[in-house]
Amino acid sequence: MILTLHEISQHFFFTGNVEEIHPVGEGLINDTFLVKTSGNTPNYILQRKNRHIFTNVPAMMNNIHKVTSHLKKKVAENGGNPDREALTVIPARDGKLYYRDKEGEFWAACLFIEDTVSYDAARDPELARQGGKGIGHFQRLLVDMPGTLEDTLPGFHDMRFRFQQWDEALARDPAGRKNMVKKEIEWIEERREEMLTFKNKFETGEIPTRVTHNDTKISNILFNRDGEILCVIDLDTVLSSSCLNDYGDAIRSYANTGLEDDKDLYRVTLDTGIFEAYTRGYLSEAIDFLTPPERENLAFSARYITFEQVLRFLMDYIEGDTYYKIKYTEHNLTRARAQYKLLHSMEERYEDTRDIVERVTREQELIQTR
Ligand SMILES: Nc1ncnc2c1ncn2[C@@H]1O[C@H](COP(=O)(O)OP(=O)(O)O)[C@@H](O)[C@H]1O
Ligand SMILES: [Mg+2]
Known part of the structure; x- marks a missing residue:
């Protein structure tokens, strides 16, 4: 080698x-x-x-x-x-x-960028704030990039496409598992309309298309020795998409008090402190380019992306585990249930998260006009 x-x-x-x-x-x-x-x-x-x-x-x-x-x-x-x-x-x-x-x-x-520090998780609010700032800064620098990007990941975050795959998976039921997950299938069906209505905002152009990163985990940001954000790396997934997808996916990963595949569901909730910290960092960079519809839909985007993940894990379980690597037989089902618990927590705290976004938006607007 x-x-x-x-x-x-x-x-x-x-x-x-x-x-x-x-x-x-x-x-x-x-x-x-x-x-x-x-x-x-x-x-x-x-x-x-x-x-x-x-x-x-x-x-x-x-x-x-x-x-x-x-x-x-x-x-x-x-x-x-x-x-x-x-x-x-x-x-x-x-x-x-x-x-x-x-x-x-x-x-x-x-x-190779020398002398950098990186992190695997952002459980601490200050680091979450930095992470949000890193992605906001990245998007801000790219707001006026000329031209568009090629769609290298067709169907990515496309709920209409996901539901097509979902309907086909249920119709075929290739692993014979459909009857074992009736309750979980209901979780998806109950939200079909609201998720497609949200997707429609992208399709009509109400929410604009921009250059986005699509893998916003903290490990993809390099910091300098003084702890300041230096460079966003891992650009394999850059796409013309919505900023809301980056934000929603970051909240899904940063603000989960448990693990993506936690078996102890009581551990999985939305950490509103981390939510607020990430949002503060993000808006400190993004406030001046986000349109009102983008700002107003930030809180919902976390539900949208988390829902997509529940659907994808459950669909992979129904299909017989063909996409995600699994460590044990029911791994995809465990993941789907844990992500559903997170989604449920986001729904319960939805008004709180909307209030946080509104408050932080006003705070950042004030800072910017000073
Ligand atoms: N240009 C770079 N300078 C310094 N370190 C880097 C650079 N690119 C990647 N790395 C290191 O390599 C790791 C893996 O690279 P990354 O592009 O994120 O791959 P993957 O898609 O597998 O996550 C990063 O987390 C980082 O620690
Ligand atoms: Mg990486």
Whole structure:
């Protein structure tokens, strides 16, 4: 493997001599390696992209290149350091933004950003605030990016498409599990109309399409040694979509007091303190570009994205566990129930969360006009 990695690294426009290559990160999606060069030349990140999840890597890399080029321009205009505050894609020697090896695997590279700190979870309000600020800042810099991005993940957050898949899954019932989850199926059906009504706001353009990140977990933000946000990374999922999807998904992951697959449902609730902290950080950056309909729908977007996740876990259970990796037979059902508990908690606290968004909006408007 080491020799092969060296060979692969030779296909990229790296300066300096490659000294060593070793794996970094958790590697849930891609395989990530740090390429160290000798002397004063930069170090690099080399990644094998997951081609089962990303079926069009060339289009994905075009999207990433578009986004990072714009980010760099904006960072430079604001007097920042474009090599540290944005990812720098390193092309292959043939000029392509990726290298495809003999086995058909896709590889891509970027500059390694030195001296950073990262976190796996944001259980603390201050970190949640920083996370919100990071994504808000990212979206703000991209508000005036020209052109659009290619849809590299068709159907992503598209509730109409999810319900089509859902109806087909129920009609086929391939694993013969439908009758065992009647109550859970009701959870989905009871909310079908309200979720499609929400989806309609995207379709009519009431809620605008913008450049979004789509994997807003805290581990995708690099901080500097002073604890300030430095750079948003992991841009494989950048899409033209709604800001509400990024916000809703962040709330779903940051503000859950339990685990995504918690068996102890009493542990799973919406943490309104974390909700508020994330919202404060997010709006400190996003307040001046969000339209009134976007602001008004922030609280509901958390329900929308969490509902989508209940549906997807339950659908995968019904289909016989074909999409998500499972650790035990009922894993997808456990996940669906835990996400439903979170959804239920969001519904119970919906008025509170709307009040929080309203209050923080006013607070941030005041700060901005000062
Ligand atoms: N340009 C970079 N500079 C420094 N560290 C990076 C860089 N890119 C990735 N990393 C590190 O590698 C880890 C995995 O990379 P990431 O792109 O998030 O892959 P995945 O899609 O598998 O999550 C990150 O969490 C981060 O710690
Ligand atoms: Mg990541």
